[in-house]
Each structure stands twice: as structure tokens, then as C-alpha cells.
Amino acid sequence: MTESQIAQNAQSKLDADGGFPEQQQEPPGRTGEMTPVPDHGEQTYRGSGRLDAMRALVTGGDSGIGRAVAIAYAREGADVAVCYLPEEQEDAEETARWVEDAGRRAVLCPGDIREEQTCQDVVAAAVEGLGGLDVLVNNAGYQWARSEGLENLETEQLDRVLKTNLYALFWITRAALPHLGRGSSIINCTSIQAYEPSTSLLDYAATKAAINNFTVNLAAELGPRGIRVNAVAPGPIWTPLQPATQPAEKVANFGSSTPLGRAGQPGEVAPAFVFLASPSDASYVSGTVLGVTGGKPVF
Template structure:
């Protein structure tokens, strides 16, 4: 056991240390599920070790049922935080697994079915968090929607455009606005941006547009609330192997190959950035975008 633990902490080749394409072609209905994915995503179940960086904090993570959200919830719990997270109705089984991981770390897990496209659902989520925890120390706006349209802007329906905007932007706006009165000095907001904010893929035009807006929103809000002792930052991942990929992209075989490291990230590789930004070690860091792109240079 000690040997296995040491091996997990040894330096790892970033090129060969995780699965690389070519992957099997796989398709799922949206929103996608972890179980059928090949290779299975790594959320840090066997590797993430906590160091008490978030002891007794109260965190709210949207889209915490799978992917980056699950990895963040797991890491936060192992760092000592209680975690409330959202999921969609069809993601109930995924949510149970995230809750189990949080509880296995000895922390409180509160799974809330919530479609953040609806303002009143966002309001109810914040009220539930305050009722459960008394405050919100860390708000992670991670839930997102994308759908590839390789045939161009003509194929992006108003319905799709509206769903992308309301999920990725409206939900974030509402949750920040409603949560800020309950975030104490020393608390923070962390948004999920993307490499798409800087290097948009044409087939993800609407999604990339929202990610660019998230960067601007993060930097503007950070200045607005700095005097209140609240920090606002974002993480901009590159390609990450999550259920959203087989559920929204037509070809998964070479996913992530374009990154200089030649592969997509695993969700577990994103979580440490979210932990750092939430921790006291980041006390002088606000209005920043932490790029985790596998080597793709960003401004």
C-alpha cells in the first residue's frame, strides 16, 4: 500500500502518464454518463490527497455530478470542505456517486437537482446552501452546455443558442448575484472558462462565445468585489475527457490530440487549480484566469 501511495506521488510524464488518443469512437445522448466512457475518466478517486487547505469551508459546485465538477467536489471534500453540487434530472445516478465520494472523505454532501437556466432554481439553490451551511465560502460556476455544429452558423438554432447562453452565462450571473451577499470576507468565486475563449473552434461558435464572456465577467466582477474581501478567478481548461465529449462531439477518436501534450486532460488534472484558487495560498490572486490547456499558449 505504501509503495502504491508513493508511486501516485512520484513525478509523472505529462505526455504518457494518462490515456492518449486514438480512443474508441463513442456516442451518447446528452448530457452523457461516465460509466460507458472508454477509457474511463479519472476524477482523482485513487490519487488525490488532501492537506486541509479548505477545512470546514462550505462550497457550492454547479455541474458536480461528473467530469471536472466531480473532480472538484472530491478534491474539496478531501481538503476538508462540505460540498453542495447540482445535477440534472437524468444525472441522478452520477450525482449519487459524487455524493458517495464526498461522504467517504468524511464531509457533508448535498446533491441538488437544479437546471441553472431558470432564475428561480438558482435562487432556491442559494437559499438551500445558506440553510444547510449558513454561508457560501466558495462558489464554483462549472455547469456548461455545448453542442458541436460542424456545418456552420446556419445550423445553430435559436433554441440551441438560447440554451448555451442561459446555461453558461445566465446561470453564472444569477448565482453570483444571489450568492455574493452570503459570501464572507475571504470567500471566493471560481468560474470555468475554456481555451475556447481565446482560440475558438468554428464548430463550437456559441459555446466559445460564452467562454470569452466568462473571462470578461470574471475580471470585471473581481474588481467590483475586491474591497469586500472576495476574490473572483477562473480556470480555463483545454480539452478534458468528460461525458460532455461523447455526448456533444461527432468524433471522439482523436479528441485532445491537438494539444501540445498530445492528449486531453483528465478531470483530476483540473481539480488542483480550483483547490489552489479557493485556498488561503491564493489570497493575493483575483481577476486571474488560470490556463490549464496542455501547452496551448494563451494571452
């Protein structure tokens, strides 16, 4: 499938007026309840062996960008462990099915990564199930769009955002490091929100800016060990997080402000994660944030 056909396929998922139907779910959201269902590259991604025999752990791998990355990695020859919230079991099993359909091993690692011990357990389960670890994708994230100001930001909500997006990033990466060797890589998922923050996502945007700093800083620390650290900064991508954390009327116009005039699909983000994980393509790439934003600037 050509780039033009992929773009046309993504555009066809929008309704006639270029937006999405108004919809809303309870967090964390379900893929099958979305209209339209996101495109994770199930019918479009074609692998070429760039990750042959590698072993990857993808957090938040049950749906959205995480599922698309798991599918792409499997089709590139990698075995994949998927971390997810226990209530997302059905979506996680669907991701595992696609990984296994590609002829690769899938390991399911449920758990709430807001707990330090869970983060350690997830890494241990991935390493045991895969027989080692070569790539860590810190993709899991949480947001909640607020209509009121900072004065009404509840500590419970702040804790959920910070622990999911930042604490877990540190805990999982720390637990994974003893298992990563020369040629391994860590890929973090940041966001356009690190560069163009929305006032309704004050806490979320702050964590994404912190992830950028973490990425560059850790790349400097781990460079002498031959471990590369990079990040992908998606723009507005059609995932369950959107109808589960945004007002229905905002979902209807989701992504329309990008230069390309639409939201992206998870399957359009996954190739960036493949590139950064590939030893043959990105062996000299570290400390970089790669934007997949529909034209919004990442600098």
C-alpha cells in the same frame, strides 16, 4: 503519487494509438458509459487541509471537472453542495459518496439552472444544507458541436448554450453574493475556446470569452469587499460532455492537438480550483484566469 505517475496514469487511459475509441452518447452524457471512464482523482488526490471547515457550492458537480473539484475540496476539508440536472441523479449520488467518504458533508441540489428561480433555489438549498457559503464554483456548462454554419444555428440551441453558460452564471452568483464574506471566493470555469475558438463551437466559445470578462470585471467590483474572483480555463478534458456533444470520429482524436499530445483528465484540473479557493495559497490572487490546457497558450 508523483506528477510523473499521475501523467502516466492519464496517458494509460488512452488506447494504443494515443486516442479514444469512437463513441457517442445522448446529452448530457453518463460517466459510467464512457470508455475509458474519466479519472476524477479518486485514487490519486491527497488533501492537506487547505480548505478546512469551508463550504462550497459546485455547479455541474455530478461528473467531469465538477466531480473532481468536489472530491478534491472534500479531501481538503470542505463540505460540498453539488448542483446538477435531475437526469444526472446517479452520477450526482456517486459524487456525494466520494465527498462523504472523505468525511465531509455532501448536499445534493438538483435543478435546471436555465431557470432563474431554480438558480435562486439551488443557492438557498446549498446555504441551508451547508450552514453558509465560502466558495462558489460556477462550473456547469453546455456545448454542441455544429457541422453547419451560423445560418443553421437554431435559436433553441443558442438559448440552451447562453442560458446554461452565461445567464445561470449571473443568476447563481447574484444569489450567492449575500452569503459570501471577506475571504470568500468565486471561481468560474472558462475554456481554451475563449482563446482558440473552434468554428463548430461558435456560440460556446463566445460564452467562454464573456466569462473571462465577467471574471475580471467582477473581481474589480468585489475586491473592496474582500471577495476574490478568478477562473480556470481548461483545455480538452475527458468528460461526459465530449461523447455527448461531439461526433464519434472527433472523439477518437480528442486532445491530440495539444503540445502534450493528449486530453487531460478531470483530476488534473481540480488542483487549480483548490489553489484559487485556498486562503493560504491565493489570498492575493483575483481577476486571474489560470490555464490548464496541455500546453495551449492562455493569453
